[in-house]
Amino acid sequence: MSPKPPVAALARPTGTFAMVAADQRDSLRTLIVEHTGRDRAAIADAELTAFKLSVARELGPHASALLIDRQYGYRTLVDQRVLPDSCAAILAVDALEQEPGGPVTDTDLDASIDPASVVADGTRALKLLIVWRRDAHRERRAALAERFVALCRDAGLASVLEPVARATPEEEAAGTFDLNASIVEAARELAPLKPSLYKCQVPDGGVGTVAGIAAQAERIDAVVDVPWVVLSQGVAPTDFPRAVEAACRAGASGFLAGRALWTDALPAADPNPVLRARCAARLRDLGEIVDRHGRPWWDTAAHRATEGATR
Secondary structure, eight states, X not given: OOOOOGGXXXXXXXXXXXXXXXXOSHHHHHHHHHHHOOOGGGOOHHHHHHHHHHHHHHHGGGOSEEEEETTTTHHHHHHTTOSOTTSEEEEEOEEEEEOTTSOXXXXXXXXXXXXXXXXXXXXOEEEEEEEEOSSTTHHHHHHHHHHHHHHHHHHTOEEEEEEEEOOXXXXXXXXOOOHHHHHHHHHHHHGGGOOSEEEEOOGGGGOSOHHHHHHHHHHHHTTOXXXXXXXXXXXXXXXXXXXXXXXXXXXXXXXXXXHHHHGGGTTOSSOHHXXXXXXXXXXXXXXXXXXXXXXOGGGSHHHHHHHHHHO
16 A cells, blocks of 8 residues: 555544634634724734634644644744644645735735745645636636645645635626636636645535535536545535535535634634634534545545555
8 A cells, every 4th residue: 555645644534624724814804803893903913813823722623634824823833832633734825915805816826935844844734725717817827726736746745725716807797707617617627736635615605405515516526536625715604514514425525614613703802712612513513524424535536546556
C-alpha cells in the first residue's frame, strides 16, 4: 500500500472531513456589524483575532481541521499550540481584493507565504480562494489555481482549492446567472488540476429537500474525481445539516464551513460559552452526518487510480 497522501491529515478516522473555516478577514468584521449593529470602525483587528482563537480552542477538539489566515491569528495558533493533535491546521494563502464591507472580488497568491516555514510550523495544508466568473479572466484564474496546486505538491502540503462561482455584471443585469450550472462549470474547469481537496458551494443555496439538492450535487460529483467538500456561505445555518447530508449522498466527503457553525457566538460579549455549547454540538452533529453519508477520501476516483497504479 502506498503512503497516505497529505489530504489524509485533514480527515476524520472515517476518511471524511468535518472542518472549520476561520479565515474570514474583513468579512468577519462585516458579520459582526450585521449581528450586533456595532460601528464598523470600533471593531479592532485584535477582536477579530481573539474571536478566531476562541473558535479554534472551542471547536478544534471536534473538528478534523481548522482553516485560518496569517493576518488574524495564525501565528498565535501555531506558537501557542491552540489546536489539539486531532485537528490539523490549514493556512489561507489567498491575497484578497475586497473593499471594506463588500465581497471579495478577486484573489491572488499571498507572496509573503513561505511553504517551507509553513511545513516547519506543523501546518498540513494551504487553501486558495478563486472567484470564478464567465469573463475574460478565466485562463488567468485557472493558471493561478494550477500554480497553487503545484506549490503545495512540491512542499508536501495538501492543497485545498475553493472556487466560488459569481455572476458577471452582464449576467446580473440580464438576470441570467445560473448558480448550479456555474458551480458545475467551475468544477469541470478546475478540478482536473488535481487539488488534494476541492471545496465548492452547495447547489440551490442549500434550499430544498435532501433528494433535490443531492440530484444537483451529483452533477458536481460527475466532474470531480478528487475528494470534495462543501462550504456554508449562502446557506442558512438551519439548512446546512440537510445540505451537507445531500452533498454527501451525492459523493461529497464532508464540509469546510464557518458561518453555519459559529455565527451564533458573534453577538455574545463572551463568545466562548456559546461556542463551547451550542456551536460545538452543531459541529458534532455535522460530523455524524458526514461519517454516515460521506465518501471517504480513499474511495474517490483519483485515489483509487493512484492506489491501483502503485500495486
